[in-house]
Each structure stands twice: as C-alpha cells, then as structure tokens.
Amino acid sequence: MLAGGQSLLPMLNLRLAEPAHLVDLGPIPDLGFVRRERDRLVVGATARQSAVEHSADVRALVPLLAEAVEHVAHPPIRHRGTVVGSIAHASAVAELPCAALALDARLTLLSADGVRTVDAEEFFTGPFSTVARSDEIVAQVEFPVAGPGTGQAWSEFSLRRGNFPVAGAAVSLTVADGRIVDVSIAVCGVADRPVRARAAEQVLRGAVADEETVERAAAATTSGLAPRAHGDLAAHILPVSAAPVPGWAYRASVARAQVRRAVTTALTRAGGTR
Amino acid sequence: MTATHEPAAPVGTDVDTDPATLHPITITVNGTEHRLRVEGRRLLVDVLRQDLRLTGTRTGCDQGVCGVCTVRLDGRTVRSCITLAVQADGADVRTIEGVAPDASTLHPIQQAFWEKQGLQCGFCTPGMVLRVQEILEENPTPTRAQVREGISSNLCRCTGYQFIVDAAIEAAAQMAEDGS
Numbered sequence: 001m002l003a004g005g006q007s008l009l010p011m012l013n014l015r016l017a018e019p020a021h022l023v024d025l026g027p028i029p030d031l032g033f034v035r036r037e038r039d040r041l042v043v044g045a046t047a048r049q050s051a052v053e054h055s056a057d058v059r060a061l062v063p064l065l066a067e068a069v070e071h072v073a074h075p076p077i078r079h080r081g082t083v084v085g086s087i088a089h090a091s092a093v094a095e096l097p098c099a100a101l102a103l104d105a106r107l108t109l110l111s112a113d114g115v116r117t118v119d120a121e122e123f124f125t126g127p128f129s130t131v132a133r134s135d136e137i138v139a140q141v142e143f144p145v146a147g148p149g150t151g152q153a154w155s156e157f158s159l160r161r162g163n164f165p166v167a168g169a170a171v172s173l174t175v176a177d178g179r180i181v182d183v184s185i186a187v188c189g190v191a192d193r194p195v196r197a198r199a200a201e202q203v204l205r206g207a208v209a210d211e212e213t214v215e216r217a218a219a220a221t222t223s224g225l226a227p228r229a230h231g232d233l234a235a236h237i238l239p240v241s242a243a244p245v246p247g248w249a250y251r252a253s254v255a256r257a258q259v260r261r262a263v264t265t266a267l268t269r270a271g272g273t274r
Numbered sequence: 275m276t277a278t279h280e281p282a283a284p285v286g287t288d289v290d291t292d293p294a295t296l297h298p299i300t301i302t303v304n305g306t307e308h309r310l311r312v313e314g315r316r317l318l319v320d321v322l323r324q325d326l327r328l329t330g331t332r333t334g335c336d337q338g339v340c341g342v343c344t345v346r347l348d349g350r351t352v353r354s355c356i357t358l359a360v361q362a363d364g365a366d367v368r369t370i371e372g373v374a375p376d377a378s379t380l381h382p383i384q385q386a387f388w389e390k391q392g393l394q395c396g397f398c399t400p401g402m403v404l405r406v407q408e409i410l411e412e413n414p415t416p417t418r419a420q421v422r423e424g425i426s427s428n429l430c431r432c433t434g435y436q437f438i439v440d441a442a443i444e445a446a447a448q449m450a451e452d453g454s
Contacts, residue, residue, distance in 0.1 A: 002358075006338060009356035012315070013336040020291065022314065026361055050350075074427030076351040076405070077338060161426040 151270025
C-alpha cells in the first residue's frame, strides 16, 4: 500500500521490500481529510504531514500531534509523507506511532470484508509490524481532542536535525486542583515498538507535580523495559543508515531525559498558557 | 480485538501483474506538458533525467536523505527519488531548468549562489536553489538561523553551508530590492 511513499519508496529502492503488487491510495478521493468529529480529530489515510503540521485545528485540538509531526524528517519529506502512513509503517523510532500511542488513538482498518477499529495500544506488534492484515488499509486514525487542563508535549533527541530520534517521548497530562489527574506517556527508541511508560505514569498519577516527582517519574521511564542487544536495536530502525546505532543504555538515558523534558513542558502548558 | 495475521485473498486473474506494463501519465514540466507511458516502478527522477533529458536534477542517495533530487511538485519541494512517476500524474513539476527567466539570465537566487560562492562541486546546487526558492517564498526575510534550519533538508559536502546561507540572505535582499 502506497500513501506518500516516504518510507516505502526508500525500501523499494534498496530492495528491502519487493512487493508483487503496489496499490497507490493517492488518487482515491476523500481520504485526505483532517476534521473534527465531536470529541475526536480524525485524520484520513492520505492527509499529508505538512497539512496536519500547518492546521490551526490540529494545533488547538491535539497539540501533541502538531508538535510531533514537526519533528518528522524535513519539510520536503512532510510535503509527501502522510500521518496515517507513518503510523501504519510502525517504525520503532518514529515520532507519529509514539504520539498515537500516548494519545490513545484509534485506527480504522478497512478491507473488502469490512471495517474494524483497533486501539493504538494493540496495533503495534513489533518493528514495522502491526495487526493490520495485508488485505487491510488503515483508512483513518482518530485522536481524542485535548480537554480543559490538559497539557501535551513532544520531546526528542536526534544526532542530526531531521533524523529519526535516538529516543523520544510523548506526554499528555491533565491537571485539576494542582494534581495530575490523568497522564499518558509513550517513548520510542528503547524497544521494538513504541511503548507506554506505565511506571512513570504511575508516579505522576494523582501527584502534586513538583520537580522531585517529575524526576522520579523520568527515572522510572525504562524500569519495566528489558535491555536490548545491539543487533536487535539495529534491526528495529530502518536498516539503511551507515551511521553507528546508539546502544540500549544510551537510548534509555536519552528516553528518561526526554520524559523529564516533555512532562515539564506539558505541566507548564496545562497550567494556563493554553 | 485480537491480533490476527491472515493471508490476503489471492489477486484475481483480471489484475495486470506484469511490472513492465506501461501506465499513461501526463506531467507538466517547467510549463511543457508531456504525455508519457511509464512502468509503475519508475521513479520521477529517472523519468526527468532519462526520458526528458533534464539532467539538472541529480540522483544521490535514493533514500530521500540527501535532497539532490529535489524538484517542486505542484509548488512544493519533494524528493523525486522517492516519488514514483505515476504518483506525479497530472502534476505540475518544476526543475532547476525552469528557474532562470531565460537562457542568458540567472534567477536572483542563482546569481547570489554565483556571487557568494554558494557552491563548489555543484552536485547539491539544483536542489539547494529550489529549496531556497521555497524558503524565500514562505518567508521573504529569513534570519540566518531560519535559512540554516530550512536547508537542513539538503546535504552539501563541500561548502560547510556558510556560503549557501550567505547566498540565500543575499538573494532575499536582492529580491526585495527588485520587488520580485
């Protein structure tokens, strides 16, 4: 399946993928939408990343998505690449699958046999692997609209501007009466897929968010994750780069730092600037 | 919802599966309409360079990383090495050959690259010029930092980028003066 082709075409050029059939979703009308439906922002299969990036609606309704998409590669890539295509591609180090996981996004899978919906939590099964069958397309992804008192942030560190991050963190949290009443954190770059940082969430949930608590949450980010062998990590990222692949311990420390930064930013945003 | 991996239904015999099948496309390149028949797998950069003999657009990394294959597709910079020609069907394509106003006059951006030595080997230059053109259309008075950020999409192995930034700033000033 071809949407923008910014992940698939490099793989075809490098002969990492040799599909017998290639179906271009591009000419299908009415799949390029970005619209609000009640308490959800819905992004269609062929909506370009640059359209989402520059949408005032997205920025106001799902600020984490707007911030994460800005970090995807460079503008010429975002002009072609699609939000849904990047999520469906399911890179373990990419921004948008991680943001979708933190936002509890819901994906609509469509085939000749019918329609089903899958939560982001269930969608990713490994590097470049999802529950979508080969006869299904991801027709749209729904993101919950941020409610009052909610602050969101994306933070990542990459070795060069526009590269995939070493690790990144997506945070959405809600503050009421000085306490964090709801929090969702996902990190990329430390496992074979984007993962929720449940232990970090648990530290923050119900807490008064002072600096020490944020620090403890950040430290807990990778506590439930098994260290990964270097060869596994290299296989998790698109194996096209000749650059050295940072090892797990470094990635884990970067992930913890990104969680600290993203939580701090999200708290500030929850506190009234929105 | 359970995770399942079921094999896809076999493709019917009515679907043409020959990769050599030619697909009719119409693309307008630098104002000239071309009706072509291309293989589905053919890259836009190869059609531009090999079929239309517009060799100003380069082939570099084939992965969308380096930016030397940059063209404007319906006004926006894209990587023509990771765009299939069939995806450009019906599109308006602008290449470096379409930037200068005529055969003996450089565009102000090209002139600035010339004057500020914004190139050495020249391999990245077509992509750089097209990207700088887009950056200046979006923001006619960028700071050096904004230019630097903007051209981070394109790699140059010679200049260290400083002279390219100089050229972009010079071009912005010149274009403001020209009112273009």
